[in-house]
Amino acid sequence: MITKIIDKILGGTVESTETKAPAQVTAAPTTQHIAAVTERVAGEKTATGEAKPAQRRTRSNTKRTEGEQGECRTRQNNGENRRSRAQRSENGEQGERKTRQNNGENRRPRNTRSENGEQGDRPQRPRQQRNGEGSQRNNDRPQRNTRPNNRNEEQVELIGKVKRGSNKGKLQIIPLGGLGEIGKNMTVFQYEDDIVVLDAGLAFPSEDMLGVDLVIPDISYLVENRDKVRAVCITHGHEDHIGSLAYLLKEINVPVYATNLVCGLIEGKLKEHRVSNKGLRVVQAGDEIEIGKFKIGFIQTNHSIPDACGMYFETPIGTIVHTGDFKIDQTPVDGKLIDIHKFAELGNKGVLALMSDSTNVEKPGFTGSESSVGPAIKQAVSEAQGRVILATFASNVSRIQQAIDAAVENKRKVVVMGRSMVNVSEIAEARGYLNVPKGTFIDVDEMKNYTDNQIMVLTTGSQGEPMAGLSRMATNNHRTVEIAPNDTVIISATPIPGNEGAVGRTIDNLLRLGCNVVYGKDRGIHVSGHASQEELKTMLNLIRPEYFIPVHGEYRMLRKHGEVGVSMGVDPKKVLVGDNGQIFEFTKDGGRKGGRVQSGAVFVDGLGVGDVGNIVIRDRQQLAQEGMVIVVMAMDRASGTIVGGPDIVSRGFVYVRDAEELMDEAQNRVDAVIEKCELERIKDWTTIKTNVRDALGKYFYEKTRRRPMILPIIQDV
Numbered sequence: 028m029i030t031k032i033i034d035k036i037l038g039g040t041v042e043s044t045e046t047k048a049p050a051q052v053t054a055a056p057t058t059q060h061i062a063a064v065t066e067r068v069a070g071e072k073t074a075t076g077e078a079k080p081a082q083r084r085t086r087s088n089t090k091r092t093e094g095e096q097g098e099c100r101t102r103q104n105n106g107e108n109r110r111s112r113a114q115r116s117e118n119g120e121q122g123e124r125k126t127r128q129n130n131g132e133n134r135r136p137r138n139t140r141s142e143n144g145e146q147g148d149r150p151q152r153p154r155q156q157r158n159g160e161g162s163q164r165n166n167d168r169p170q171r172n173t174r175p176n177n178r179n180e181e182q183v184e185l186i187g188k189v190k191r192g193s194n195k196g197k198l199q200i201i202p203l204g205g206l207g208e209i210g211k212n213m214t215v216f217q218y219e220d221d222i223v224v225l226d227a228g229l230a231f232p233s234e235d236m237l238g239v240d241l242v243i244p245d246i247s248y249l250v251e252n253r254d255k256v257r258a259v260c261i262t263h264g265h266e267d268h269i270g271s272l273a274y275l276l277k278e279i280n281v282p283v284y285a286t287n288l289v290c291g292l293i294e295g296k297l298k299e300h301r302v303s304n305k306g307l308r309v310v311q312a313g314d315e316i317e318i319g320k321f322k323i324g325f326i327q328t329n330h331s332i333p334d335a336c337g338m339y340f341e342t343p344i345g346t347i348v349h350t351g352d353f354k355i356d357q358t359p360v361d362g363k364l365i366d367i368h369k370f371a372e373l374g375n376k377g378v379l380a381l382m383s384d385s386t387n388v389e390k391p392g393f394t395g396s397e398s399s400v401g402p403a404i405k406q407a408v409s410e411a412q413g414r415v416i417l418a419t420f421a422s423n424v425s426r427i428q429q430a431i432d433a434a435v436e437n438k439r440k441v442v443v444m445g446r447s448m449v450n451v452s453e454i455a456e457a458r459g460y461l462n463v464p465k466g467t468f469i470d471v472d473e474m475k476n477y478t479d480n481q482i483m484v485l486t487t488g489s490q491g492e493p494m495a496g497l498s499r500m501a502t503n504n505h506r507t508v509e510i511a512p513n514d515t516v517i518i519s520a521t522p523i524p525g526n527e528g529a530v531g532r533t534i535d536n537l538l539r540l541g542c543n544v545v546y547g548k549d550r551g552i553h554v555s556g557h558a559s560q561e562e563l564k565t566m567l568n569l570i571r572p573e574y575f576i577p578v579h580g581e582y583r584m585l586r587k588h589g590e591v592g593v594s595m596g597v598d599p600k601k602v603l604v605g606d607n608g609q610i611f612e613f614t615k616d617g618g619r620k621g622g623r624v625q626s627g628a629v630f631v632d633g634l635g636v637g638d639v640g641n642i643v644i645r646d647r648q649q650l651a652q653e654g655m656v657i658v659v660m661a662m663d664r665a666s667g668t669i670v671g672g673p674d675i676v677s678r679g680f681v682y683v684r685d686a687e688e689l690m691d692e693a694q695n696r697v698d699a700v701i702e703k704c705e706l707e708r709i710k711d712w713t714t715i716k717t718n719v720r721d722a723l724g725k726y727f728y729e730k731t732r733r734r735p736m737i738l739p740i741i742q743d744v
Contacts, residue, residue: 186610186622188251194219198344200380200576200611203626204228204244207582207606209386209523210267211628213244214349214578218342221319222252224259224281225338225349229270232630241631243271244607246278248624253279257318261285262351263335264292265422273300274631282306284316286325286334288424291454312336312366327366329356331397331423331556333460337370344613345379348570352384352579354558355565358398360425361460370569379613380603381572385580385588386557393561395554401429403551404519408433411543413479413513415439418489418497419520421447423556424455426519427485431463434483440469444507445487445496452485471507484508489520491529498529501536512541519552560591567595574601574618576611654679655736656727658697658719661744662712668705670744673697673719680727680735689730696722712741 198218204211210230216223230242249256256279262268269289273296276283283306285293290307297304310316312327312334322341329335330352340347348370355365387394408415415434419426427448434441441463443452455461474482488497497516499505510516516537522530537544545552558566567575575597577588582604589602603611603618608626612619655678661671675693677683683690700718709715716739723737 184622185608186624187248189255191220191255196344196614198342198347198613199621200347200382200613201248201624202578202605202607202609203246203248203624204230204607205267205579206585206609209579209581211242211244211271212268212579213246213271214382215249216321216340216347217255218320218344220255221257221321222249222255223257223318223321223323223340224249224275226262226268226351227259227270227272227275228265228267229631230267230628241270242628243274243631245625245627245629246271246275248626249275250278256281257321259283260323260338261289261293262338262349263330263332264289265332265352268352269293269296273297273302276302276306280306282308284308284310284323286311286336287458288332288334288455288460291458292422292451295450295454312363313369324369326369327363328353329359329363329365329397329556330354331420331425333361333363333424333455339373339378344615345573346373346377347380347382348373348378348572349382349578350384350566352386352557353566354387354394354556355562356394356396356398358396360397360401360428367569370566374570374572378570378572380574380576380611380618381567381570382576382578383563383566383588384557385563385577385584387555387559388563388577388580388584388588388591390555390559391561392559394557394559397425397554397556398429400426400519400552400554401432404429404517405433405436407515407517407545407550407552408437408439408483411480411515413511413515415483415515415517416486416497416500416508416510417483417517417519418486419518419553420489421445421451421487423520424451424460427452427455428461430483430485430519431461431467435464435467439481439483440473440477441467442469442471442474442482442484443486444471444484448485448487448496474507479511479513488533489518489530490523490526491531491533493529498533501533501540503540510537510540510542514542516542516544517552518544518546521548521553521555563588563591564595567592567597572597574603574613576603576605582606653733653735654681655738656680656693656723658723658737658739659742660701660740661742662715664710664743669701671742673701677735680733681731692730693723693726696726715739715741 194217196219199215201215201217202213203215204213205226205228208230210228212226212228214225216225227244232240232242258281259272259275261272261283264285269285269292272283272293276297277300283290283293285307287309290309293307294304310325312325315322315324317323320342324339324341326337326339328337328351335351335353337348337350337353339349353365355367357364404417417430419430431441443449452461456463469477486496486500488495488499492498496505496508497518500508500510503509518530518534534544534546575589575592577585577592580588585604589604592602593599601618603620605611605620608623610621610623612621657676657678658673659676660669660673662668663670673694675690675697677690681689697719700722701715704715704718719739720737724734727737728734
């Protein structure tokens, strides 16, 4: 019986220790598989409910696993929130473990949660509220409606549903993302009972967010006040500004205002998520729209994607100017100059507050013009002997245009690879943002009809993304392109902070394959799309705001930008540096930092949105670092006697063949715990599991200084 249980859990065949045959694992244990078996093991009853004669099995007749059991990883919580309340009540483990922890009996600093996970007993709430729960734990909030202050750890009441009429005469600016971080940009503008959302972006997961695909803002505040949300306005088409829009529109059906190219990019995303695009409204720079008590204007700016805009919000309290991501480019590729005159006009009329991009505030001087990249790309292409493979951001349409111009000048055909690169190129060409001579683009299958020096490949992967085109080519894992020594690879981008290691590995792999790699700032093949210090000073001079709110950057960047604002004449008391969830409140009496709303990160993992929180990530980290140990036994509940096992299975903890002595002693420790429980007539599964977990945890830490996840499982017979 025990062998069958282990076989179900691990998806393989386990043989008895009596034969000394190594265990054969035919499939890695999936989380769903473990969860299903654990639920069944923990909850099954005997068919008749009658007590059966029981005799405890000794080690001589107990089957236990041995062999190569050290490589697979799984999850302790095994399907959080999926077990019924009756099963949780039967096990009673959550309350018991919390009590022991509070009494100081549980000495292990990790893995102190119950087998069912800490989320098991939470009542179900709407999805976005559950998402918010995870973000609260990310911020170490003790409960949903409070948040510790970073300075004094006092509890701060979070503002949720706002009653109509309670914000009379108040203008509130609430960043839900983009402050203290790069990406995930989303800002709420609220005047009385009207809410307008600016941008809805995403961020990409850091290396410690194991298994997470995307990170989006917590929109709980918007969901709770959905009756007040009037519209969403988008500054430009980068992922960190439109990537979470589909998730927002699934919850709140409102119109979306964006420029032509941005609407094209959004349409594709909404189609993927099966969200209607009927709410899209195309605007252009220079337009003004009235939404509730807001008058909103779109201002032409320069960035690394066409159709980027800054915005102003005219309200009865005053005018707010938001630059969006911008730089001042005197020679943009598309010929559209930043509308300096409009910014100056607003400044002359008087601006209550300026919200300005802080990404490049640490860089002195000016950011180079996008058009300066074209000659460098043309030179690199003209010097190439074989194929040219150029990697850049898929959304950098101006860079793509210059690459196409270089290919045409050198009589090369262009092959576009990578889903995002193909999508953006098609949308940009269809909407008139790419000028591609007829016959320049060819399909992948047509490459064989041309010599190497007649081909240019445009691909994704400039940030070292493992699944992107360039990364696959660098590891000889691309289904179409195999890197050859006479190829020239141009990486027309600089690593986003945090991606340096991945980009470096990609370059190393390419160089090992013998090709020529063109990269680095000194080659002139990339310029930033964000304003440096002198341009930021120019914007402050043009606007001359009463209040200054640095946005779009990590905290040190916001502080630095605040210092730049003070140097340009802004009153230090009116420089408002905050973080996500902070309410910046303005009335006729002035501006200040108000309360807070719920904010944070919501993890997207596959089709799940918000069901993976900080606790699950911590479990994944522990499994990756320490491994797991499963203890399986069969028990006659009526008599409280163990009739099968216990057997011990290891995954990712130790290589069992080289640790027989360790595992034998672990078996002895478990046997001793079971014997003690039987002598004391302990039948409660929670107590037995707890005693087994504590005994093994203490023993393994003494011997290995590791803390594997220990999962006791009892089968009722």
